Amino acid sequence: MFEDTHDGHILLTPGPTPIHPRAQRALMRPMLGHMDPEVFALNGEIQQGLRMMYGTEPEAFTALLAGTGSLGMEAGFANLVEAGDEVLVCANGSFGRRMAEMAARYGARVRLVTAPLGEAIDPADVAAHLGGVGMVAVVHGETSTGVLNPVPEIARLVRRSGALLTVDAVTTAGMEPFHMAEWGVDYAYTGAQKCLSAPPGLAPVAIGERAFARYQARRTPTPLWYCDFGGLRDYWVEHTYHHTVPVNLHFALHAALQAALEEGLEARQARVRLLGHAVVTALTPLGFTHYVKDPAARLPTVLALRLPPGFDDAAVRAALRAREISVTGGLGPTAGLIWRLGLMGEAARPAPYRALMLALEDLLGERGVVDRFEEALGAVPV
Known part of the structure; x- marks a missing residue:
């Protein structure tokens, strides 16, 4: 077993x-250019694997950000929040608080729903603060306290309100049930070094259609150029140059992701x-x-x-x-x-x-x- x-x-x-043995071996592959056809083919397999891991719609956009899970967190706020937007953040630990800080740095008017350390967010508290909110952000598994927040229940409330839902899946995606399409999650991210046991340095993300529509409706350009959703899609879908991706980390993550999916x-x-x-x-x-x-x-x-x-x-x-x-x-x-x-x-x-x-x-x-x-x-x- x-x-x-x-x-x-x-x-x-x-x-x-610990790095999965197959990922460790993949790190030793000879370097290829980030625009090499073999790398684009590998990236396509990664995208399909991430759709399965996150439980997305069949054609949902998935990608790897060249940074750790915190870059996944920041990219969501950078692309989906503009100055003056109302953002509701569920904070019952250190990483919920980090979400609130990042949202504020991108100009959001942050509202907090909190719970004592060691307790989960109460969906009723979320429901009570949804009026006028454009985005809700919640940590699925709060690493700092070992708490699993009730994302499916929160997601149902958020979807009825019309707001976007951003979910930190850093300690859940790939090891715990996560059903992005079924639940109604609009943006999710994790870190390669968590449930997948790949090396640190990549943030696998999934971006839903409603999130892309919000991004496209921005009044101002995304302030974080490096992770602009349009630039990411240009590289991952259109295969045009945006920035140099860490190819060997892609090799390793691909191997770890395939091992996870084969295990089930x-x-x-x-x-x-x-x-x-x-x-x-x-x-x-x-x-x-x-x-x-x-x-x-x-x-x-x-x-x-x-x-x-x-x-x-x-x-x-x-x-x-x-x-x-x-x-x-x-x-x-x-x-x-x-x-x-x-x-x-x-x-x-x-x-x-x-x-x-x-x-x-x-x-x-x-x-x-x-x-x-x-x-x-x-x-x-x-």
């Missing part, structure tokens, strides 16, 4: 994730849930508990666990790092309070988490952690 090996430093962080998106979703169950089963007797109380609001791909009382977060993570195991703590207000364990792509495998369990047994003087982990892996059917 699973690969059961790991090699070198063990990344159990919320990103980047539903199989990947099941893999995450099984492994997350095993990790929680193993660590609960040590005093770890879910940070997100509502099971429906827990993000499977970023497991947020509250640390046991008296647990020395910094010392234990430093000791793990000395053993070449990287675990990420809390961000901002949750620093020293939680661990955020990445269950995306190639990190969501038994072998790296087995190594973590072995290390914790040794460092904490506890026994039974590995046994509980192994039993849980075998006890829950996929």
